[in-house]
Every structure is written in structure tokens, then in C-alpha cells.
Amino acid sequence: MVKFSIKNLNAWFNSTQVLDSINLEIITHEILGIIGPSNSGKTTFLRMCNRLNELESFFRMTGEVELDGENSNQIDSQLLRKRVGMVFALPLPLPLSIFDNVAYGARIHGETNRKKLADIVELALTEAYLWEEVKDRLNSSAFKLSGGQQQRLCIARTLAVKPEVILFDEPCSGLDPISTAKVEDAMLKLKKNYTLVLVTNNVKQAARVADRTAFFLSGKLIELDKTEKIFTAPSHQKTDDYIRGKFG
Amino acid sequence: MMSSRTSEKIAFLFLFLATLLIVVPVGLIIVIIIQKGWPAISWEFVSDIPRQGMRAGGIFPAIVGTIYIVLGSIIFALPIGLLAAIYLSEYAKNNYLNRMIKLAIVNLAGVPSVVYGLFGLAIFVIFFKFGASILSGSLTLAIMILPIIITTSREALESVPYSFREVSYSIGASKWQTIRHIVLPNAIPGILTGTILGLGRAAGETAPILFTVAAFYLPQLPKSLFDQAMALPYHLYVISTQVPNVDEKVRYGTALVLLFLVLFMNLVAIIIRYQFRKKKKW
Numbered sequence: 001m002v003k004f005s006i007k008n009l010n011a012w013f014n015s016t017q018v019l020d021s022i023n024l025e026i027i028t029h030e031i032l033g034i035i036g037p038s039n040s041g042k043t044t045f046l047r048m049c050n051r052l053n054e055l056e057s058f059f060r061m062t063g064e065v066e067l068d069g070e071n072s073n074q075i076d077s078q079l080l081r082k083r084v085g086m087v088f089a090l091p092l093p094l095p096l097s098i099f100d101n102v103a104y105g106a107r108i109h110g111e112t113n114r115k116k117l118a119d120i121v122e123l124a125l126t127e128a129y130l131w132e133e134v135k136d137r138l139n140s141s142a143f144k145l146s147g148g149q150q151q152r153l154c155i156a157r158t159l160a161v162k163p164e165v166i167l168f169d170e171p172c173s174g175l176d177p178i179s180t181a182k183v184e185d186a187m188l189k190l191k192k193n194y195t196l197v198l199v200t201n202n203v204k205q206a207a208r209v210a211d212r213t214a215f216f217l218s219g220k221l222i223e224l225d226k227t228e229k230i231f232t233a234p235s236h237q238k239t240d241d242y243i244r245g246k247f248g
Numbered sequence: 249m250m251s252s253r254t255s256e257k258i259a260f261l262f263l264f265l266a267t268l269l270i271v272v273p274v275g276l277i278i279v280i281i282i283q284k285g286w287p288a289i290s291w292e293f294v295s296d297i298p299r300q301g302m303r304a305g306g307i308f309p310a311i312v313g314t315i316y317i318v319l320g321s322i323i324f325a326l327p328i329g330l331l332a333a334i335y336l337s338e339y340a341k342n343n344y345l346n347r348m349i350k351l352a353i354v355n356l357a358g359v360p361s362v363v364y365g366l367f368g369l370a371i372f373v374i375f376f377k378f379g380a381s382i383l384s385g386s387l388t389l390a391i392m393i394l395p396i397i398i399t400t401s402r403e404a405l406e407s408v409p410y411s412f413r414e415v416s417y418s419i420g421a422s423k424w425q426t427i428r429h430i431v432l433p434n435a436i437p438g439i440l441t442g443t444i445l446g447l448g449r450a451a452g453e454t455a456p457i458l459f460t461v462a463a464f465y466l467p468q469l470p471k472s473l474f475d476q477a478m479a480l481p482y483h484l485y486v487i488s489t490q491v492p493n494v495d496e497k498v499r500y501g502t503a504l505v506l507l508f509l510v511l512f513m514n515l516v517a518i519i520i521r522y523q524f525r526k527k528k529k530w
Binding site: 016055057081088158161 | 278341342411412414415416417418420421422425428430433434
């Protein structure tokens with residue numbers, strides 16, 4: 001089943017074109033990896049899916065991003081962002097307690113019942129593999145957690161609003177290998193219930209977790225295929241060069 | 249060629265002397281006022297009405313008047329200033345008109361206070377017919393301290409990292425929800441700093457209250473917002489220049505009480521700010 005369908009997408013900041021005629025589909029319950037060098041448009045593409053780009057002035061786009069067959073520009077932006085969650089490159093807890101961080105989304109969307117909030121928080125933290133580590137100190141500041149724990153807290157915060165899609169924007173770029181492994185573990189288990197899009201600078205990470213991998217270069221989609229195919233027999237020379245580390 | 253150690257010493261000397269130069273006058277002011285004013289301080293001085301043409305008795309009505317006027321000005325200025333600051337920092341687009349508005353507000357802080365006094369006289373006392381009253385004086389002072397409150401509040405709001413807002417939006421929060429739950433709570437200490445600055449300025453100014461509220465001699469407490477009131481800065485001016493043969497210790501005693509009052513109000517605000525800073529989680 002197709003979750004996101006992107007049709008002939010172009011995007012500009014000021015007069016600089018950052019995405020150039022992108023056509024791709026994101027399938028339900030897959031992890032789509034997106035690799036490419038800096039300034040290749042990966043992050044901009046990711047932020048098209050939850051319409052975060054439009055918060056910047058001087059942003060312009062043409063083409064369509066469809067979620068379940070509906071043009072995302074027709075969906076209320078708050079509702080869209082509830083359905084399409086995001087985990088940022090750096091762990092960004094809100095300046096609140098651990099509990100309030102995870103409960104934030106549910107509260108924003110109108111949940112006030114304490115019992116229900118507690119259930120939502122526990123479930124989300126469990127899904128993000130953090131519950132056991134923080135269950136005794138839910139009221140302490142989220143900033144007291146380690147970097148890896150903070151990033152899993154951010155995943156829990158995203159899960160708590162029950163999204164359909166989760167966008168990961170280089171979620172492990174600031175983490176050590178052990179924390180990275182935990183986040184990757186969480187991702188692999190999450191794909192049973194969610195659709196995941198993973199932008200990463202770490203080519204090996206895409207190889208480890210992605211079902212399909214897309215290679216972006218200078219705002220263009222060069223190649224999209226099954227991860228094994230991309231990493232063993234890519235159809236484009238440039239993809240091959242990038243994966244082998246000849247440029248990047 | 250000077251050795252780096254010598255130049256280091258010379259630089260240190262000048263930097264230290266400049267700092268000392270600032271500390272000395274401040275210290276002297278406090279010492280002189282306490283030394284000359286302390287003998288006047290008594291329970292009677294702070295609780296009695298002025299007697300014998302302000303040469304004896306106390307300054308109670310002036311203390312009460314100053315408190316009313318300062319609190320009144322904060323009540324008007326803080327909500328309006330804060331709302332304007334939120335609009336300017338969060339909602340206003342970065343266009344020519346809004347840049348002009350921001351510039352105008354900053355410049356408003358530099359307008360001489362006597363000009364505010366005249367403005368208050370024209371608008372509140374005469375046009376709105378509030379007369380010389382606590383209401384007119386508070387409103388005049390409120391306009392005077394608005395730029396301070398708006399500017400510091402805007403800085404406080406803008407210092408909350410953009411990434412927090414982006415996270416909040418990405419979960420589906422609206423702009424107002426983001427401001428209300430994420431931006432404002434983290435800006436409160438900075439906003440209180442602005443309020444403290446405004447408070448001190450409002451308590452000490454003479455010119456803006458001169459035409460709008462201050463009574464020359466009114467040996468009773470104000471009964472309503474539309475009454476005139478005595479105020480410490482103006483009272484100090486009156487007994488220093490307009491009334492002959494006032495004992496020196498009464499003048500310095502009045503100055504000491506004014507100083508203490510401002511200090512006390514600042515202290516309250518600082519304690520509130522400390523409580524909020526303690527709750528801050530980053």
C-alpha cells in the first residue's frame with residue numbers, strides 16, 4: 001500500500017532550487033532510507049512530508065505530496081503533523097519534565113484525563129525502549145538524560161500522538177555507537193506499526209535498517225531501489241561512487 | 249618594546265580603575281544618604297502625616313502614594329507591554345512597517361521624562377478629564393515604562409531557541425499553543441527583569457508625575473483612583489527647594505526611604521524571578 005505519493009515535486013528557498021522534479025512513493029510499514037551528500041535536498045524532502053518547510057519565509061514549491069491519496073496541502077497542517085511525526089537530528093527535548101515531554105502532544109491535541117495521559121506516556125516510552133530506564137524519575141528534567149536517552153525520549157514524544165508516519169532526520173548524528181544501536185533497534189521494531197522515513201549521512205546505517213534506499217544528489221532523486229540492490233549492484237555510477245566513499 | 253607581562257599589567261590596571269570609578273560614586277551615594285538620613289528614620293517618620301508645613305511629622309502619605317502610583321503603572325504597562333512584545337517577536341512579519349514600529353519603541357525609551365509629563369497632562373488630565381489623579385499619573389508612568397518592558401520582553405521571547413518551537417510545531421501544536429506552553433514559560437525571567445527595570449524607573453521619576461498626580465501638600469491618604477496623592481520623589485523635590493528651613497536629616501531621610509522602597513520592590517520581583525529560574529529545566 002502506498003502511504004506517501006510524491007509527484008513532480010520542486011522546491012526553492014529564495015531563488016535556489018533545492019528539490020528538482022522528485023517522483024517517489026513511500027510504502028506503508030517500510031523503512032525508506034534516504035542517503036546523499038550534504039545539500040542534496042534530503043532534509044528538505046523530509047520536511048515536505050510534514051510541511052515544516054512552509055514555516056520558513058522565501059520557501060516555494062510546485063508539485064504534489066499526497067498522503068493516503070489526499071493532497072497534503074489540503075490537510076490542516078496541525079492534523080497533518082499529528083499524523084506525520086518527526087525526530088530531529090539533535091536530541092531536542094522540550095524544557096519540561098520527562099513525563100510532560102511525552103504528554104505534550106497528547107495535551108496539545110486535547111487529552112486532559114490524568115489516567116489516560118499516564119497510560120499514553122507509559123506506552124510511548126515502552127515503545128521507544130526507554131520506560132525501564134526512566135520510570136522512577138518521570139518528573140525530573142528531560143535534560144538530565146544522556147544524549148541517547150534524550151533521542152529515544154524524542155521518539156516516545158512523537159509516538160505519543162499516535163502518528164502513522166515517522167520522519168527521522170539523521171537521528172543518530174550526535175550519538176555514540178551503543179546509543180545508535182538502541183535507536184536503530186527501536187526503528188526496526190517500530191516499522192510493524194508505523195511507516196518510517198530515515199534520512200541519514202551514515203551510509204552503513206541505511207544498509208542496516210532500510211528496506212528500500214533512495215539516493216539524492218543536488219536535489220535530484222538519482223536512484224531508488226531495494227537496499228540490497230543499491231548496496232550491491234546500483235544502476236547508476238554516481239550511486240556506486242557515493243556508497244564506496246569516492247565523494248560525499 | 250613592552251613585554252607581554254607589562255602590557256598585561258597595564259591593561260589590568262586600567263580595567264580595574266574604570267570599574268572602581270563606577271563603584272565609588274554608587275557607594276558614596278549610599279553611604280552619605282544613610283549617614284545623613286538614618287537619624288531621621290523613626291516609626292513616626294514612616295507612619296505619620298507631614299506636620300508644620302512638612303518640617304516635622306512623617307512622610308506616610310508620600311510612601312503610600314508612591315506605592316499606589318508604581319503598582320498602578322505596572323498593572324497597566326505589564327499586560328499591554330507583554331502582549332505587544334509577543335506580537336512583535338512571534339507574529340509580526342519582518343517588513344518595513346514592523347521594523348519602523350520596533351525602532352519607534354526603542355526610541356521612545358529615550359524621550360525625556362518631562363515630555364511624558366506634558367503628554368500625560370494633555371491626554372489623561374485634560375482630554376480624558378481624569379484630572380490630576382492617581383489614574384492619570386499611573387497611566388503616564390505606564391507609557392513611560394512601556395518601551396522598557398516591550399524591549400526586554402521581546403529579547404526574552406527571542407532568546408528561547410527556535411528549535412523548541414520547531415519541535416512543538418512538528419507535534420502538531422498551533423502557534424499560540426507553542427507560545428503559551430513553550431515560549432512564554434521560558435521567557436518569564438527575562439520579562440520580570442524588564443518589569444524590575446520599569447518599576448525602579450517609575451518609582452524614581454519626578455517629571456511625569458509633576459503635572460499628573462503629585463500633590464504639593466496633602467496630609468491624608470488618597471481615597472480613590474481619582475484623588476491626587478503625594479509621592480516621594482516630588483515630596484523630596486518640594487522639601488529640598490520649595491520649603492525653607494527643612495531639617496537636612498528630613499530630606500536625606502526621605503531619600504533613604506525612597507531608596508529602600510525601590511530596593512524592596514526590586515527584591516520582591518527578583519525573588520519571583522528566582523523561583524521561575526529554579527523551575528527552568530535547561
